[in-house]
Amino acid sequence: MKVRAAVLEEFGHPLVVQEVELAEPNAGEALVRIEACGVCHTDLYTASGADPTGYVPCVLGHEGAGVVERVGPGVTLVAPGDHVVTLFAPECGECVHCRSPRTNRCVAIRDRQGVGLLPDGTTRFARDGEPLRHFMGTSTFAEYTVMPEIALAKVDPGAPLAGCAPFACGLSTGIGAALYTAQVAPGSTCVVFGCGLVGLGAVIGCRLAGAERIVAVDLAEGRLAEARRHGATETRLAGEDVVEWVREETGGFGADYTFEATGDVRVMQQAVEAAREAWGLATMIGVAGKGETLDVVPRLLITGRRVAGSSFGGVKGRTQVPKLIERWLAGDFDAGALVTSTVPLDAVNDAFDAMVRQEGIRTVIVNDR
Numbered sequence: 001m002k003v004r005a006a007v008l009e010e011f012g013h014p015l016v017v018q019e020v021e022l023a024e025p026n027a028g029e030a031l032v033r034i035e036a037c038g039v040c041h042t043d044l045y046t047a048s049g050a051d052p053t054g055y056v057p058c059v060l061g062h063e064g065a066g067v068v069e070r071v072g073p074g075v076t077l078v079a080p081g082d083h084v085v086t087l088f089a090p091e092c093g094e095c096v097h098c099r100s101p102r103t104n105r106c107v108a109i110r111d112r113q114g115v116g117l118l119p120d121g122t123t124r125f126a127r128d129g130e131p132l133r134h135f136m137g138t139s140t141f142a143e144y145t146v147m148p149e150i151a152l153a154k155v156d157p158g159a160p161l162a163g164c165a166p167f168a169c170g171l172s173t174g175i176g177a178a179l180y181t182a183q184v185a186p187g188s189t190c191v192v193f194g195c196g197l198v199g200l201g202a203v204i205g206c207r208l209a210g211a212e213r214i215v216a217v218d219l220a221e222g223r224l225a226e227a228r229r230h231g232a233t234e235t236r237l238a239g240e241d242v243v244e245w246v247r248e249e250t251g252g253f254g255a256d257y258t259f260e261a262t263g264d265v266r267v268m269q270q271a272v273e274a275a276r277e278a279w280g281l282a283t284m285i286g287v288a289g290k291g292e293t294l295d296v297v298p299r300l301l302i303t304g305r306r307v308a309g310s311s312f313g314g315v316k317g318r319t320q321v322p323k324l325i326e327r328w329l330a331g332d333f334d335a336g337a338l339v340t341s342t343v344p345l346d347a348v349n350d351a352f353d354a355m356v357r358q359e360g361i362r363t364v365i366v367n368d369r
Contacts, residue, residue, distance in 0.1 A: 005059045005125070005142035006348045007132070011049030014349040015060060015141070021126040025072035025146045028119065032084060032147060036162040036342075037140040037365045038063030039351040040169050041196070041263070045287060046135070047352070052290045058116050058133040059125055061365075062088045064140030065164035068152070077149040077318070083157045085168045085325075087317035088136035090151035104180075104316045109148060113137035119148055140168075141348060143367050153321040159329055162364050163336045166197060167321050169312070170362065171335060173285060174201020175324060176313020177259055178209055182283045186210030188256040191246055193238070193271050195223035197338060197362045198285055199261035200230050201313070204333045206257070207231030215255070217242055220358060230333065238267075246274040254305075258282045265292045272296055278304040285310050342366045 003022045006015040025031045040063045046054045064086035068078050078084060092098050092108035109119045116133025117123060124146035125132040125139065139145045155164055166172075174197065178184045190206040192199050195218040206214045207230070215234045216227030224235040236242060247254055254276035260268045263286030272294075275282040282305065288294070296307065315321060328335040340360030343351055344367075351363040 001144070003143045004345060005139070006061065006345060007057050008047050008060050009057050011047065011054065011056060015047065017346050017348065020059070020132055022144055022146060023124040023126070025070060025124070026118070026120060027073040028075060028149055029072040029146050030068050030075060030078050030149050030152060031070040032064070032066045032086070032145055032152070033069050034064050034066040034140050034142060034145060034367055036065045036165040036367070037061050038165040038168065038170065039348065039355060039363045039365060041355065042169065042287065043141070044352050044355060050290050053114060055116055055133060058135045059139035059142055060135050061141030062086065062136040062138040063165050063168040063170065064138060064145070065161040065168065069144070071149070075149045078152050078154055082154050083159070083161065084152040085155055085164050085321050086138045086140055086147060087151040087153055087321070088138050088169065089312040089315070089317050090137065090148060091316050091318040092150045093318070098316070104312055104314050106150070108150060109137065118146070141345065141365065143345070150318070153318045155322050155325050156329060159325050160336065162339055162342060162366055163328070164325060165364050166335065166338060166362050167325055170197035171201045171338060172315045172321055172324055173310070173313040174198040174261065175205040175208070176315035176320070177283050177285050177310040178202050178205025180314035181308060181310035182257050182259070182281055184209035184211055184257050187212045189213040189250060190257045190259070191215040191217060191255040191274055192227070192232070192259045192261065193217045193267050194261035194286065195220070195227045196261065199259070200226060200338060200361065202259040202261055202285065203227050203231050208327070208332060215246070223358070226361060229337070243270050243273045250276065253277050254280050256280060259285060261285045263287045263289070265294050268294050269296070272300060272305065272307055275305045280305045282307045283310050284308070338362050339364050344368065
């Protein structure tokens with residue numbers, strides 16, 4: 001079939017929306033009609049050429065939500081008509097990591113997914129008869145995509161798909177970092193550095209976990225206002241004095257939990273230094289630039305602070321994303337408010353520009369047919 005898709009042709013250049021070919025799903029795969037797709041910083045990071053694992057050409061996009069149209073042989077996890085959220089972090093349910101409650105890092109299809117191929121080593125996208133690689137196993141900057149069934153989370157059909165899209169990456173990553181990676185304890189003090197979608201998700205996760213104090217730190221007053229809206233009890237403008245201020249506010253000790261959601265290694269360092277002596281946990285969520293390193297004074301660690309990384313918030317996609325969406329629908333938090341604009345696929349580059357200007361929280365591409 002012919003579909004329109006946004007293709008990354010060259011690093012550092014605008015995406016090109018064009019017609020490409022999409023083959024039918026093979027065994028274990030499903031054809032998904034993409035109704036909505038968030039425009040995530042990871043897409044921009046790859047498009048810029050900063051991602052050391054990036055490749056061209058490929059169909060970008062990974063924060064998708066849609067409806068299953070057809071399935072390939074042997075598919076049992078989804079069926080035509082199911083509403084789904086796409087998962088760049090699949091859940092096979094059988095590998096050594098899926099069987100462990102300690103991680104969500106499924107290894108079933110990782111190697112081929114990392115080089116733009118589906119599990120059988122081929123692509124479903126093509127252009128002029130030549131294979132066109134997928135991105136993060138998803139490629140949701142398109143009207144339709146083909147994905148492995150283990151990378152689709154079946155969700156409540158009553159949930160608006162534009163609101164579901166951010167659960168495919170940013171929102172689940174932030175909420176999960178608090179609930180699943182850090183496992184924030186009730187009554188604790190948390191500091192979240194960065195109040196984009198991921199950081200606001202961490203604020204929400206800390207509130208859901210029962211934290212007593214949730215401090216949001218950002219450079220923009222508008223984003224701090226959003227943090228208060230979603231559960232922050234205090235806000236602070238980012239600056240060199242943040243660590244000292246956090247310590248002063250916590251009797252000289254630091255916060256029980258800190259979360260870094262900017263990708264800036266200097267902010268990562270602040271998150272470590274702001275964590276509490278004796279048991280503080282600093283969780284790194286942001287993606288740093290190619291070749292960047294995090295400097296940590298060893299004494300901060302031997303005096304009890306810990307540093308953890310969080311991939312997709314530790315969320316096991318097929319089983320836990322639907323539960324997070326259920327909590328949204330139950331009114332536990334307002335995911336819809338985080339979608340601050342919707343645009344057509346043709347405006348994908350404008351959405352990137354808006355992200356660079358830090359306008360809004362999440363722009364979602366909506367495919368009107």
